[in-house]
Amino acid sequence: MKRIGVDVGGTFTDLMYWDEDGSVAVHKVPSTPQDPSLATVDGVQQLVDKVGISIDELGHFLHGTTVATNIVLEHNGSEVGLITTEGFRDLLHIARKKRPLNYSSYQDLPWQKWQLVRRRSRRVVPERIDATGEILVPLDEDAVREQVRVLKSQGVRAIAVCFLHAYRNPVHEQVVKRIIQEEFPGVFVSLSSEVAPQYREYERFSTTALNAFVGPKVSNYIDNLANTTREAGVRGDIRLMTSAGGLITSRRAADNPVLLLTSGVVAGLLGGCAIGKASGYPSVITLDVGGTSADIGVAPDGRLRMKHLLDTRIGDYHAMVPMAEVDTIGAGGGSVAFIDEGGMFRVGPRSAGADPGPACYGRGGAEPTSTDAMVAMGWLRANSFLSGAMRVEPELALKAIDEHIASKLGSTVEHAAIGIFQILAHAMTEGISLHSVRKGYDPRDFSLVAEGGAGPLYAWHIAEQLGIPRVIVPHHPGIASAMGLLATDIRVETPATVWTSSADPDTERIAGEFDRLSAQAVEQLAADGLRPEDIVLERSLDCRYIGQGYELRVPAPAGEIDTGWIARAAEAFHDVHERTYRQRFDDKPVHFVNVRVTAIGKVGHVPLAEIEAGGADPSAAIKTTTEALFWTDDNEPRPFTTTVYDRTLLQAGNVITGPAIVEQFDSTTVVGPQQRATIDPVGHIVINTTETQGGQR
Incomplete structure (x- = not known):
């Protein structure tokens, strides 16, 4: 059975192909934010051409997407109507009466400023069911029809139905759904008894309204993707990653799109769990750094931790659906560095994204980013991006850092570039600490799995800061989320x-x-x-x-x-x-x-095949040497003679001494000064951060 996993990120769309004969191939294309399905279909076609098969030979198409998440974060969902129990019209507005700023009388409450359902579209009908499921007030079906017609006249595209205690007895909501389908065919319908059938009124109402808010656009996206891939020749159904770390069919995802809210993020954690187990270190912390954000997950013994249902939020809204314990911070390769109005040196969370991207891409971006800093430090070479398929211009990176940072701080470009790296690395270090140490886990008991295009550039330093004994860089770090899709059920x-x-x-x-x-x-x-x-x-x-x-x-x-x-x-x-x-x-x-x-x-998982074994000497994989900037104990930047390796030529058993740079199609790995790395039997780079070449640190 031939399968393909596709993870759509903010900057790149990652693809991984697997055949039951053990062959694996990866690919990466720029995302198309205006229509994510364009990059998806183009990437699939390019990848199958690369492996020499016809697209109609694919049996399974597995997909992780941020479409639902982006709709919520950007507040651009569909116009929603609500039908609820008489007396509960303003429950979504009141919420839990919590205020982000306790002592401010003048503040915007996010769930009120960006309402999921406007008040004029919140309609009530006579009905009442008690907490035991007994009907106290029968449903007034004539009132329901009248309110549905009002919502239809308002032009809503989705209707959420939330009745008190419907989780104990859904009969009234089911009747309303039938009436809506009769009076307003084609409108998206979201029932609380189907979306979140459990107690807690506000969270249940919020989740159901959120499902309606994203429903029409996500359903259209899934339908368009299914049709486009079918026309291209894909025979199998699309299966999508949920926030709980499992796959569901496109039909179920279209009916309950709220389940997709952290879809792609969880795939990276699942990929990290599979990577850690294959290397013999099942307890992992995953650091998946893409172009826009960094996703952090903690999996003791390779098991996903689930968030408490009162902590499962997306943006400003409660979403009472199962979510794996993964959190995202605004730190990525495209994070923009700037001096704020108070004169503070800051990096992120704003990102240059895929378009125009970092200054060094030469696509019109003028502000310096994390990627520009690493180009300036010599960690990312001009011809190393996507194995040379994407050229960068180092002089544009140096110019952006000088104009926007160095000249304003009165520092050198070298100091500014290292500052950009260290500020962003500190944000990631704090994020890992927040989700490990502060939740009762000692990071020294874990291995750090570096994922994403930029994760292997940061991991060596972050692991040192936290005392994490080793970093595992998978065979395809930039495609780890796509691999996670192929490693789940x-x-x-x-x-x-x-x-x-x-x-x-x-x-x-x-x-x-x-x-x-x-x-x-x-x-x-x-x-x-x-x-x-x-x-x-x-x-x-x-x-x-x-x-x-x-x-x-x-x-x-x-x-x-x-x-x-x-x-x-x-x-x-x-x-x-x-x-x-x-x-x-x-x-x-x-x-x-x-x-x-x-x-x-249960579905068959992608096995990680062992690579060819070699001795400790990695010299056959050396591409060149370069001068790259690192820093000494007094934080002064200085050039280090750094060996550059070709990842595809490294063999199991090879030992790399830092500083070193390992280049490959989908990412670049940095081994810090005084660190030692080995290539394990399945091809992962395992960086030991606690032992130096001369002994203990």
Whole structure:
């Protein structure tokens, strides 16, 4: 089965091809922000031409995209209407009554300034269901028809339906959906009972409205991409990466686009997990640095950590959908360096993007970027970009740094260039610390996997700063997210609120919900073409102590759900609570809030083949030597004679001593002064940051 993984980033679109015979090929093309599908289809055609196959031989097309995320961040979604329970019209406006600036009377609340649904489009109808699912006020269907007609006259493109306690009984929302389809055919419909069937009114309403906000544009994008690839000859369905780290079909993604909000970001973490396991270091921190941003993930023992559902935000909005613990900061190869109004030297988060790009690209960009700084330091050579397919002009980089930074600070271009690098590296170091040390993980117990086009340029220094013992640079670091697409399974997660406690457990309800969710998840995967023997079910619980306001996710024990099972589940929660907060209260009852079933459809993963072994001497891979800037202990820049290697000629067992530069098609790796790197059996560069050539640091 031939597969291709495509990850669309802000600057480049990355592609990876894999055949079951073990052959692998990668490609990279500039993204087309005006229509991301253009770069996708062009890149696929170029890659299949490169490997010498016909495009109709592709069986699986796997895709990670930032389209949904960009719509939310840029506030350019579709006009949305809302139908809700009488009395709850302004719930989205009120939210949780939190204020970003506690003591300011004059501030814009983001969810009010950029409303998902304008007030005139928030319509109410008589209906009421209580927290047990009992109907207190029957749905007024005539009122529903009237409000749907009002929304149609307003020209909305999507309608969100959010009723109180619909997570316990969805019957009223289902009736409304039928009426909408009769009165307003073709409009995008988002039901809270389908998008986020669990308690917490505001978060459920926000998630459902967000799904409607991005729905029409994302659905059109998916449909256009599916049609374009089908016309080009791709036979298989498109499967898209979700924020939870699994794949879903294009049909399911078009119905629930809110699941795609951190699509491409998670793919990089999954790729890093596969890379770490292949090198024998399963606990990894991933640093995926692209042109616009840096994505940071922490995976102890190679396992994804899931965010708490009250922390799953995208931009200014709550999105109560499963999201892997990956965070993004505005630091990338295109991050612009500038002197602000107060005279401070700053870098990012604004990016030069794909167009015009860094000054050295010669496409009209005049401001210095991180990439220009590394060109000025000699780390990126003029003919090294995309193996020489993309020329850069070093003199333009030097000019931009001099005009915008060095001359204003009264420094040299060399000092300014190193300053740009160090400022951005510090931001990444702080980001890793925030998501490791401050969450109870010691980075010294992990390996740093350097991904993206720029990750291997920064990783050597960041690992030194944090005491991380090694850096792993994968065989194709610039394509790690595309590899992550090829290293994951189809995944469907379905939740339900049970609201019971270990003091007086409703075991019948817990068992019933687990059975219902399991059957629903298996049915969904079967509809996607998976065989029963390829489906694995995982059960989990959202638990808290009585009186707490937040839950923790806990793996559900195996076996029959009885009083013994309840005791084991409570004990598992005590353990997780102690791991998270360093406190446990064994004598307190445990509140079981939600149950979850995750159905995993197993697909064959891309195996990492071993490369040809050689001795310790890497001299056969040397391209040249160059003078590159590094800094001494007093932070003074000085040129170091630096060996430049061709990554494609390195063999397993080769040992590289720093400073060194390793060039390849999709990235460039820097090995710092006094560092030592080895090539492992699968071709990864493993940089040891704690031992120097002469012994311990």
